[in-house]
Ligand SMILES: NC(=O)c1ccc[n+]([C@@H]2O[C@H](COP(=O)([O-])OP(=O)(O)OC[C@H]3O[C@@H](n4cnc5c(N)ncnc54)[C@H](O)[C@@H]3O)[C@@H](O)[C@H]2O)c1
Protein backbone atom coordinates (compact mmCIF):
# COMPACT_ATOMS: atom_id res chain seq x y z
CA UNK A 1 0.00 0.00 0.00
CA UNK A 2 1.20 3.51 -0.76
CA UNK A 3 1.67 5.91 2.15
CA UNK A 4 0.13 9.26 1.24
CA UNK A 5 -0.03 12.39 3.36
CA UNK A 6 -3.62 13.65 3.49
CA UNK A 7 -3.37 17.10 5.05
CA UNK A 8 -0.91 15.98 7.70
CA UNK A 9 -2.40 12.52 8.32
CA UNK A 10 -0.54 9.67 6.64
CA UNK A 11 -2.85 6.98 5.22
CA UNK A 12 -2.08 3.75 3.42
CA UNK A 13 -4.06 3.50 0.20
CA UNK A 14 -4.08 1.35 -2.95
CA UNK A 15 -3.10 3.19 -6.12
CA UNK A 16 -3.51 2.08 -9.71
CA UNK A 17 0.25 2.22 -10.01
CA UNK A 18 0.91 -0.46 -7.40
CA UNK A 19 -2.14 -2.53 -8.37
CA UNK A 20 -2.45 -2.12 -12.15
CA UNK A 21 -5.29 -3.48 -14.24
CA UNK A 22 -3.16 -6.39 -15.45
CA UNK A 23 -2.79 -7.55 -11.86
CA UNK A 24 -6.57 -7.25 -11.33
CA UNK A 25 -7.17 -9.32 -14.48
CA UNK A 26 -4.74 -11.96 -13.23
CA UNK A 27 -6.46 -12.16 -9.80
CA UNK A 28 -9.91 -12.45 -11.38
CA UNK A 29 -9.07 -14.62 -14.39
CA UNK A 30 -10.85 -17.73 -13.10
CA UNK A 31 -13.79 -15.91 -11.53
CA UNK A 32 -17.30 -15.37 -12.83
CA UNK A 33 -18.51 -12.06 -11.50
CA UNK A 34 -22.31 -12.12 -11.21
CA UNK A 35 -23.75 -8.63 -10.91
CA UNK A 36 -27.15 -8.96 -9.26
CA UNK A 37 -29.27 -5.89 -10.04
CA UNK A 38 -28.99 -3.55 -12.99
CA UNK A 39 -30.19 -0.25 -11.51
CA UNK A 40 -27.61 2.53 -11.13
CA UNK A 41 -24.43 0.91 -9.72
CA UNK A 42 -25.04 -2.37 -11.55
CA UNK A 43 -24.56 -1.03 -15.09
CA UNK A 44 -21.65 1.25 -14.14
CA UNK A 45 -19.66 -1.50 -12.44
CA UNK A 46 -20.65 -4.27 -14.87
CA UNK A 47 -19.77 -2.34 -18.02
CA UNK A 48 -16.46 -1.07 -16.63
CA UNK A 49 -15.50 -4.59 -15.50
CA UNK A 50 -16.48 -6.05 -18.88
CA UNK A 51 -14.52 -3.38 -20.77
CA UNK A 52 -11.56 -4.15 -18.50
CA UNK A 53 -11.60 -7.79 -19.60
CA UNK A 54 -13.26 -9.39 -16.56
CA UNK A 55 -15.74 -12.26 -16.99
CA UNK A 56 -19.07 -10.70 -16.00
CA UNK A 57 -22.67 -11.91 -16.08
CA UNK A 58 -25.84 -10.08 -15.03
CA UNK A 59 -28.71 -11.32 -12.85
CA UNK A 60 -31.90 -9.31 -13.26
CA UNK A 61 -35.65 -9.89 -13.13
CA UNK A 62 -36.86 -10.69 -16.63
CA UNK A 63 -40.11 -8.71 -16.53
CA UNK A 64 -38.40 -5.39 -15.81
CA UNK A 65 -37.32 -2.28 -17.71
CA UNK A 66 -33.76 -2.87 -16.60
CA UNK A 67 -33.72 -6.31 -18.26
CA UNK A 68 -34.31 -4.47 -21.54
CA UNK A 69 -31.69 -1.90 -20.62
CA UNK A 70 -29.20 -4.71 -20.03
CA UNK A 71 -29.92 -6.11 -23.50
CA UNK A 72 -29.47 -2.63 -25.00
CA UNK A 73 -26.07 -2.48 -23.22
CA UNK A 74 -24.97 -5.65 -25.01
CA UNK A 75 -25.70 -8.36 -22.41
CA UNK A 76 -27.07 -11.48 -24.09
CA UNK A 77 -29.93 -13.50 -22.54
CA UNK A 78 -28.77 -17.03 -21.74
CA UNK A 79 -25.11 -16.10 -22.30
CA UNK A 80 -24.31 -13.12 -20.08
CA UNK A 81 -27.79 -12.13 -18.86
CA UNK A 82 -29.83 -14.40 -16.57
CA UNK A 83 -32.65 -14.44 -14.06
CA UNK A 84 -31.29 -13.56 -10.60
CA UNK A 85 -31.15 -17.14 -9.28
CA UNK A 86 -29.37 -18.51 -12.32
CA UNK A 87 -26.74 -15.77 -12.21
CA UNK A 88 -26.24 -16.29 -8.47
CA UNK A 89 -25.68 -19.98 -9.08
CA UNK A 90 -23.14 -19.39 -11.85
CA UNK A 91 -21.21 -16.59 -10.10
CA UNK A 92 -18.10 -17.26 -8.02
CA UNK A 93 -18.25 -13.64 -6.93
CA UNK A 94 -21.76 -12.32 -6.29
CA UNK A 95 -21.96 -8.54 -6.50
CA UNK A 96 -25.12 -7.77 -4.57
CA UNK A 97 -26.23 -4.54 -6.21
CA UNK A 98 -29.97 -4.58 -5.65
CA UNK A 99 -31.41 -1.60 -3.82
CA UNK A 100 -30.84 -1.95 -0.07
CA UNK A 101 -34.52 -2.88 0.46
CA UNK A 102 -34.32 -5.32 -2.47
CA UNK A 103 -31.28 -6.97 -0.85
CA UNK A 104 -33.37 -7.74 2.23
CA UNK A 105 -36.25 -9.16 0.19
CA UNK A 106 -33.98 -11.37 -1.96
CA UNK A 107 -31.62 -12.49 0.82
CA UNK A 108 -33.21 -15.92 1.45
CA UNK A 109 -32.85 -16.63 -2.30
CA UNK A 110 -29.27 -15.40 -2.67
CA UNK A 111 -28.10 -17.12 0.51
CA UNK A 112 -28.81 -20.51 -1.06
CA UNK A 113 -26.16 -19.93 -3.70
CA UNK A 114 -23.41 -18.83 -1.32
CA UNK A 115 -21.49 -22.08 -1.42
CA UNK A 116 -18.08 -22.36 0.27
CA UNK A 117 -15.30 -20.36 -1.36
CA UNK A 118 -17.55 -17.86 -3.14
CA UNK A 119 -17.37 -14.15 -2.43
CA UNK A 120 -20.30 -11.91 -1.56
CA UNK A 121 -19.63 -8.31 -2.61
CA UNK A 122 -21.48 -5.17 -1.53
CA UNK A 123 -21.16 -1.52 -2.50
CA UNK A 124 -22.66 -0.41 0.78
CA UNK A 125 -22.11 -1.47 4.39
CA UNK A 126 -25.87 -1.27 5.04
CA UNK A 127 -26.99 -4.91 4.88
CA UNK A 128 -24.19 -6.23 7.09
CA UNK A 129 -23.98 -3.36 9.59
CA UNK A 130 -27.70 -3.25 10.33
CA UNK A 131 -28.00 -7.04 10.33
CA UNK A 132 -30.58 -7.05 13.14
CA UNK A 133 -32.86 -5.09 10.83
CA UNK A 134 -31.87 -6.61 7.47
CA UNK A 135 -31.38 -10.24 8.48
CA UNK A 136 -28.35 -10.40 6.14
CA UNK A 137 -25.93 -12.77 7.87
CA UNK A 138 -23.70 -14.60 5.35
CA UNK A 139 -22.37 -18.10 5.98
CA UNK A 140 -18.90 -18.20 7.57
CA UNK A 141 -17.21 -20.01 4.65
CA UNK A 142 -17.59 -17.23 2.05
CA UNK A 143 -15.64 -14.00 1.62
CA UNK A 144 -17.65 -10.89 2.41
CA UNK A 145 -16.13 -7.85 0.78
CA UNK A 146 -17.05 -4.31 -0.20
CA UNK A 147 -16.08 -1.76 -2.80
CA UNK A 148 -18.05 1.48 -2.60
CA UNK A 149 -17.48 3.98 -5.38
CA UNK A 150 -17.77 7.51 -4.04
CA UNK A 151 -20.37 8.69 -6.49
CA UNK A 152 -23.21 7.69 -8.75
CA UNK A 153 -22.96 4.65 -11.02
CA UNK A 154 -23.72 7.02 -13.87
CA UNK A 155 -20.59 9.06 -13.13
CA UNK A 156 -18.57 5.87 -12.60
CA UNK A 157 -19.33 4.89 -16.18
CA UNK A 158 -19.02 8.38 -17.70
CA UNK A 159 -15.67 9.04 -16.06
CA UNK A 160 -14.39 5.61 -17.09
CA UNK A 161 -15.28 6.36 -20.72
CA UNK A 162 -13.49 9.70 -20.40
CA UNK A 163 -10.35 8.00 -19.07
CA UNK A 164 -10.99 9.24 -15.52
CA UNK A 165 -12.29 7.53 -12.36
CA UNK A 166 -14.11 7.91 -9.03
CA UNK A 167 -12.29 6.96 -5.85
CA UNK A 168 -13.72 4.02 -3.89
CA UNK A 169 -13.49 2.65 -0.41
CA UNK A 170 -12.94 -1.07 0.18
CA UNK A 171 -13.51 -3.29 3.19
CA UNK A 172 -13.22 -6.91 4.23
CA UNK A 173 -15.85 -8.29 6.60
CA UNK A 174 -14.87 -11.96 6.20
CA UNK A 175 -11.83 -13.41 4.46
CA UNK A 176 -12.79 -17.09 4.52
CA UNK A 177 -10.66 -18.11 1.54
CA UNK A 178 -7.61 -15.99 2.27
CA UNK A 179 -8.20 -14.42 -1.17
CA UNK A 180 -10.86 -11.99 -0.01
CA UNK A 181 -8.62 -8.96 0.26
CA UNK A 182 -7.03 -9.41 -3.17
CA UNK A 183 -10.43 -10.14 -4.69
CA UNK A 184 -11.79 -6.87 -3.25
CA UNK A 185 -8.85 -4.77 -4.41
CA UNK A 186 -8.87 -6.37 -7.87
CA UNK A 187 -12.60 -5.64 -8.22
CA UNK A 188 -12.06 -2.08 -7.00
CA UNK A 189 -9.48 -1.53 -9.72
CA UNK A 190 -11.63 -3.44 -12.24
CA UNK A 191 -14.70 -1.23 -11.73
CA UNK A 192 -12.55 1.75 -12.66
CA UNK A 193 -11.72 3.32 -9.30
CA UNK A 194 -9.16 6.10 -9.00
CA UNK A 195 -7.48 5.12 -5.75
CA UNK A 196 -8.88 2.81 -3.04
CA UNK A 197 -8.96 3.63 0.65
CA UNK A 198 -9.66 1.04 3.31
CA UNK A 199 -12.60 1.21 5.68
CA UNK A 200 -14.92 -1.22 7.46
CA UNK A 201 -18.59 -1.91 6.75
CA UNK A 202 -19.80 0.17 9.68
CA UNK A 203 -17.71 3.23 8.86
CA UNK A 204 -18.67 2.94 5.19
CA UNK A 205 -22.38 3.04 5.86
CA UNK A 206 -22.13 5.72 8.57
CA UNK A 207 -20.11 8.04 6.31
CA UNK A 208 -22.20 7.27 3.21
CA UNK A 209 -25.56 7.91 4.88
CA UNK A 210 -24.20 11.07 6.50
CA UNK A 211 -22.75 12.34 3.22
CA UNK A 212 -25.83 11.81 1.07
CA UNK A 213 -28.19 13.23 3.70
CA UNK A 214 -25.66 16.02 4.30
CA UNK A 215 -23.49 18.06 1.95
CA UNK A 216 -23.82 15.81 -1.10
CA UNK A 217 -27.60 15.94 -1.42
CA UNK A 218 -29.79 16.87 1.57
CA UNK A 219 -27.91 19.85 2.97
CA UNK A 220 -27.01 21.33 -0.38
CA UNK A 221 -30.61 21.21 -1.62
CA UNK A 222 -31.77 22.78 1.66
CA UNK A 223 -29.21 25.58 1.48
CA UNK A 224 -30.07 26.22 -2.18
CA UNK A 225 -33.76 26.54 -1.29
CA UNK A 226 -33.08 28.85 1.65
CA UNK A 227 -30.93 31.29 -0.34
CA UNK A 228 -33.25 31.16 -3.37
CA UNK A 229 -36.25 31.93 -1.12
CA UNK A 230 -34.45 34.87 0.49
CA UNK A 231 -33.62 36.36 -2.89
CA UNK A 232 -37.13 35.82 -4.25
CA UNK A 233 -38.79 37.29 -1.14
CA UNK A 234 -36.66 40.38 -1.62
CA UNK A 235 -37.88 40.96 -5.15
CA UNK A 236 -35.19 39.22 -7.22
CA UNK A 237 -36.29 37.45 -10.40
CA UNK A 238 -36.09 33.64 -10.73
CA UNK A 239 -33.33 34.13 -13.25
CA UNK A 240 -31.26 36.22 -10.88
CA UNK A 241 -31.98 34.00 -7.88
CA UNK A 242 -31.16 30.75 -9.73
CA UNK A 243 -27.98 32.07 -11.34
CA UNK A 244 -26.74 33.43 -8.03
CA UNK A 245 -27.61 30.23 -6.13
CA UNK A 246 -27.00 27.24 -8.41
CA UNK A 247 -25.86 28.01 -11.94
CA UNK A 248 -22.77 29.99 -10.98
CA UNK A 249 -21.83 27.33 -8.44
CA UNK A 250 -22.08 24.37 -10.83
CA UNK A 251 -20.83 26.09 -13.96
CA UNK A 252 -18.12 28.36 -12.64
CA UNK A 253 -17.01 27.91 -9.05
CA UNK A 254 -17.25 24.15 -8.31
CA UNK A 255 -15.23 23.19 -11.39
CA UNK A 256 -12.50 25.51 -10.00
CA UNK A 257 -12.80 23.85 -6.57
CA UNK A 258 -12.59 20.42 -8.24
CA UNK A 259 -9.44 21.44 -10.08
CA UNK A 260 -7.56 23.34 -7.41
CA UNK A 261 -9.43 23.41 -4.12
CA UNK A 262 -11.61 25.88 -2.22
CA UNK A 263 -8.54 27.88 -1.15
CA UNK A 264 -7.57 28.49 -4.77
CA UNK A 265 -11.14 29.41 -5.76
CA UNK A 266 -11.29 31.90 -2.88
CA UNK A 267 -7.92 33.32 -3.91
CA UNK A 268 -9.25 33.88 -7.42
CA UNK A 269 -12.42 35.82 -6.58
CA UNK A 270 -12.71 39.51 -5.83
CA UNK A 271 -11.36 40.88 -2.57
CA UNK A 272 -14.96 41.83 -1.74
CA UNK A 273 -16.14 38.25 -2.19
CA UNK A 274 -13.17 36.92 -0.23
CA UNK A 275 -13.87 39.24 2.71
CA UNK A 276 -17.55 38.36 2.82
CA UNK A 277 -17.10 34.62 2.35
CA UNK A 278 -14.41 34.43 5.01
CA UNK A 279 -16.65 36.40 7.41
CA UNK A 280 -19.79 34.30 6.80
CA UNK A 281 -18.25 30.82 6.43
CA UNK A 282 -18.03 30.35 10.20
CA UNK A 283 -21.64 31.45 10.72
CA UNK A 284 -22.89 28.81 8.31
CA UNK A 285 -20.62 26.15 9.81
CA UNK A 286 -21.81 26.93 13.34
CA UNK A 287 -25.47 27.07 12.32
CA UNK A 288 -25.33 23.67 10.59
CA UNK A 289 -22.95 21.84 12.97
CA UNK A 290 -25.76 20.79 15.36
CA UNK A 291 -27.78 19.48 12.43
CA UNK A 292 -24.82 17.40 11.19
CA UNK A 293 -24.24 16.06 14.71
CA UNK A 294 -27.92 15.10 14.99
CA UNK A 295 -27.75 13.47 11.55
CA UNK A 296 -24.70 11.38 12.48
CA UNK A 297 -26.39 10.28 15.68
CA UNK A 298 -29.48 9.27 13.74
CA UNK A 299 -27.28 7.18 11.42
CA UNK A 300 -25.24 5.59 14.22
CA UNK A 301 -28.30 4.69 16.30
CA UNK A 302 -29.82 2.83 13.36
CA UNK A 303 -32.76 5.28 13.13
CA UNK A 304 -31.99 6.21 9.52
CA UNK A 305 -31.72 2.54 8.54
CA UNK A 306 -34.99 1.72 10.28
CA UNK A 307 -36.81 4.53 8.49
CA UNK A 308 -35.29 3.62 5.11
CA UNK A 309 -36.17 -0.06 5.43
CA UNK A 310 -39.70 0.65 6.68
CA UNK A 311 -40.58 3.18 4.00
CA UNK A 312 -38.71 1.58 1.09
CA UNK A 313 -40.36 -1.79 1.71
CA UNK A 314 -43.95 -0.53 1.48
CA UNK A 315 -45.88 -1.65 -1.60
CA UNK A 316 -46.79 1.93 -2.57
CA UNK A 317 -43.21 3.13 -2.02
CA UNK A 318 -42.57 3.94 -5.71
CA UNK A 319 -45.81 5.91 -6.09
CA UNK A 320 -45.10 8.01 -3.00
CA UNK A 321 -41.47 8.55 -3.99
CA UNK A 322 -42.45 9.65 -7.47
CA UNK A 323 -44.93 12.16 -6.00
CA UNK A 324 -42.17 13.63 -3.78
CA UNK A 325 -39.72 13.80 -6.66
CA UNK A 326 -42.41 15.48 -8.80
CA UNK A 327 -42.88 18.17 -6.16
CA UNK A 328 -39.13 18.82 -6.28
CA UNK A 329 -39.22 18.83 -10.09
CA UNK A 330 -42.17 21.21 -10.22
CA UNK A 331 -40.81 23.67 -7.64
CA UNK A 332 -40.00 27.12 -8.96
CA UNK A 333 -36.27 26.86 -8.28
CA UNK A 334 -35.80 23.69 -10.36
CA UNK A 335 -38.20 24.83 -13.06
CA UNK A 336 -36.20 28.05 -13.28
CA UNK A 337 -33.11 25.84 -13.50
CA UNK A 338 -34.53 23.98 -16.45
CA UNK A 339 -35.05 27.26 -18.29
CA UNK A 340 -31.56 28.47 -17.38
CA UNK A 341 -29.97 25.23 -18.61
CA UNK A 342 -31.85 25.44 -21.90
CA UNK A 343 -30.22 28.82 -22.50
CA UNK A 344 -26.66 27.56 -22.06
CA UNK A 345 -24.71 28.21 -25.28
CA UNK A 346 -24.12 24.49 -25.80
CA UNK A 347 -27.88 23.87 -25.63
CA UNK A 348 -28.75 26.45 -28.28
CA UNK A 349 -29.69 25.16 -31.72
CA UNK A 350 -26.88 25.75 -34.20
CA UNK A 351 -27.58 28.53 -36.69
N1 LIG B 1 -26.88 4.54 -6.86
C1 LIG B 1 -25.57 4.69 -6.75
O1 LIG B 1 -24.94 5.34 -7.59
C2 LIG B 1 -24.81 4.05 -5.62
C3 LIG B 1 -23.52 4.53 -5.28
C4 LIG B 1 -22.76 3.82 -4.35
C5 LIG B 1 -23.30 2.69 -3.74
N2 LIG B 1 -24.58 2.29 -4.05
C6 LIG B 1 -25.09 1.08 -3.44
O2 LIG B 1 -25.18 0.09 -4.47
C7 LIG B 1 -26.31 -0.76 -4.23
C8 LIG B 1 -27.25 -0.70 -5.42
O3 LIG B 1 -27.77 0.61 -5.50
P1 LIG B 1 -28.53 1.16 -6.79
O4 LIG B 1 -28.79 2.62 -6.54
O5 LIG B 1 -27.79 0.78 -8.02
O6 LIG B 1 -29.89 0.35 -6.68
P2 LIG B 1 -31.27 0.59 -7.43
O7 LIG B 1 -32.22 1.25 -6.50
O8 LIG B 1 -31.01 1.26 -8.73
O9 LIG B 1 -31.78 -0.91 -7.65
C9 LIG B 1 -30.96 -1.88 -8.29
C10 LIG B 1 -31.75 -3.02 -8.84
O10 LIG B 1 -32.47 -3.66 -7.80
C11 LIG B 1 -33.61 -4.27 -8.37
N3 LIG B 1 -34.54 -4.58 -7.27
C12 LIG B 1 -34.99 -3.75 -6.30
N4 LIG B 1 -35.81 -4.42 -5.46
C13 LIG B 1 -35.85 -5.70 -5.90
C14 LIG B 1 -36.51 -6.89 -5.45
N5 LIG B 1 -37.30 -6.87 -4.39
N6 LIG B 1 -36.33 -8.01 -6.17
C15 LIG B 1 -35.53 -8.04 -7.26
N7 LIG B 1 -34.88 -6.96 -7.72
C16 LIG B 1 -35.04 -5.82 -7.06
C17 LIG B 1 -34.08 -3.23 -9.38
O11 LIG B 1 -34.80 -3.85 -10.43
C18 LIG B 1 -32.76 -2.66 -9.92
O12 LIG B 1 -32.34 -3.34 -11.08
C19 LIG B 1 -26.93 -0.26 -2.93
O13 LIG B 1 -26.38 -1.00 -1.87
C20 LIG B 1 -26.49 1.19 -2.85
O14 LIG B 1 -26.46 1.70 -1.54
C21 LIG B 1 -25.33 2.93 -4.97
Ligand SMILES: CC(C)(O)[C@@H](O)C(=O)O
Nearest residue numbers: 150151152153208212216
Ligand atom coordinates in the same frame (compact mmCIF):
# COMPACT_ATOMS: atom_id res chain seq x y z
C1 LIG C 1 -24.32 8.40 -5.16
C2 LIG C 1 -24.33 8.35 -3.64
C3 LIG C 1 -25.20 9.46 -3.08
O1 LIG C 1 -23.00 8.56 -3.19
C4 LIG C 1 -24.72 6.95 -3.10
O2 LIG C 1 -24.31 6.85 -1.77
C5 LIG C 1 -26.15 6.54 -3.24
O3 LIG C 1 -26.68 5.99 -2.25
O4 LIG C 1 -26.74 6.68 -4.31
Ligand SMILES: [Mg+2]
Nearest residue numbers: 124208209212
Ligand atom coordinates in the same frame (compact mmCIF):
# COMPACT_ATOMS: atom_id res chain seq x y z
MG1 LIG D 1 -25.57 5.86 -0.47
Ligand SMILES: [Mg+2]
Nearest residue numbers: 150151208212
Ligand atom coordinates in the same frame (compact mmCIF):
# COMPACT_ATOMS: atom_id res chain seq x y z
MG1 LIG E 1 -22.37 7.32 -1.59
